[in-house]
Amino acid sequence: MSTRTALVVRGGWEGHDPVGCTEVFIPFLEAQGFEVAVADDLSVYDDAGRIAATDLVVHSWSGGMLTSAQEANLVSAVRHGTGLAGWHGGIIGTNVANAAYLRMVGGRFVHHPEGFQDYTVNISRSPVRDGEIVEGLDDYQVLTEQYWVLSDSASTVLATTTFAIEDGGEWAEPAIMPVTWTRRWGAGRVFVCTLGHQASDLRQHPTTTMIERGLLWASRSDRPERHRP
Template identity: 55%
Template sequence: MQALVVRGGWDGHEPVACTELVIPRLRAHGFAVRIAETLEVYDDPAVLAASDLIVQCWTGGQLTEKQETHLVDRVHAGAGFAGWHGGIVATADAARRYQFMVGGRFLCHPGGFIDYNVDIVAEHPVVRGIDSFSVHTEQYFCHVDPGLEVLATTTFTGDHGVPETAGAVMPVVWLRRYGKGRVFVSTLGHSAADLALPQVADITERGLLWAADALSR
C-alpha cells in the first residue's frame, strides 16, 4: 500500500517531528511512504491516484480550487484521509468541500494548555483496550458534523473566560465515511510530545490504518 504524507504549514505544530513519529509505524505495516512538503502535491491527480492513504499535517494553509477538487475527489473515490490536531481541522478554512469531508473545523482552545480528560465513548478497534485518560494540552472546541462516528470526547467546564461552553461535550476522535473513502480525525497532537503519549500514539496509528482499511478487526 502507498501512503502520501503531506506536511508543513505552521511550525508550532511540529509537522516534521510529528510525522516522523508515525511514518515508521506505517512502514512497519507495509506501507511505502511518499513525503510531500508542499500542498502543490494536490495539483497532481496521478500522485493522489497512487495513494491508498493521505496523511495531512498542515496547519493554516489554504487550498486552491483545483487542489481541493483533486483531494476531495480522490478520497470520495476510495482513498483514506487522516490527520490530527490543527494539521487537519485548522487548515483550508475557506474550502467548503474539504471541511465537509473532514467533518469538523477548529474554532478555539480556551485557556491554551490545560489539564482535561479524554473519554473513550465507543467500542471500536481504533480505541479498543484504551481507557479514558488525562492530558495537558489544548482542548479543541470545534464545529462538527452531527453524523460523525465519535470514538472519544471531552467535556468543557466553562472556565478560562468562556462560561458559555460549560457542559459542552466535544468530539476528540472521530471517523467519517466519505463516498468510498474513510476519514480519521483526532484533535490531539499539538506537538511530537503530545503525539508520543502511549494512548495518543496507539489511537493515531490505528486511526491511520482504519482510514486505509488496513486495521485488523
C-alpha cells in the first residue's frame, strides 16, 4: 500500500490560531501513517493534480476566499475521492462567496452569542450512518463559542447543540444546531466539527476523539474502496 497523504492548509484570521489548532492533530496523522504536508497559502489549491492525488485535505483557514480556479480544483478533487475535513471557522466560516465550496461542506457559520458559552454537546443516540465516529462517547459540556449554522439534510448529523428560547428572542422553540456532521460529495467524504475556536477546545477529550476519528473516516486511504481519480 502506498503512503497515505494529508495536506493541512492553514492560515487566515489569527484569532482562530490556525497553526496551534492544526498542530493538535498533525502528530496523530503522522502516527497513523500519513505523510503530512503543510501549506500556508491558498495558492496550493492552484495545483489541481496535487489536490486530486491527496488522500485528505484539512482546511483550517478562517475568513478566506478561493479564486474560481482554486474552488473548482478543490471541489473536483473531493468529488473524485479526496477527503476533506476541518473544524470551526476554519471550514465553515470561510470562502463565504464560494457557493460550490459551501454546498460541498454542507454548512455556513452565521452567528454565535457574544463570548464563550457553557453548553452541552449532545451525541446522537440512535443508530446513524457513520456512527462509529461517536461510538462510546457521551454528551458533554464545553465552554467555548456556540455556533449557529445554516445547513441541509444531505449531511448526517452526529452531534448537536441547542439554543434555548430567550426572553424577547426571535424563536419560539429551542433551536437545535449541528455540531458534528459527515457528508458524501461524489466519491469523496467530508467531515465537519463546529468546535475548535482555540487549541484547548480541541484537546478536550470527547472533541479530540471525534475529530481524530473524523479525519480517518474522511481520508480516501482509510476506505476499502480506495482509488485514485
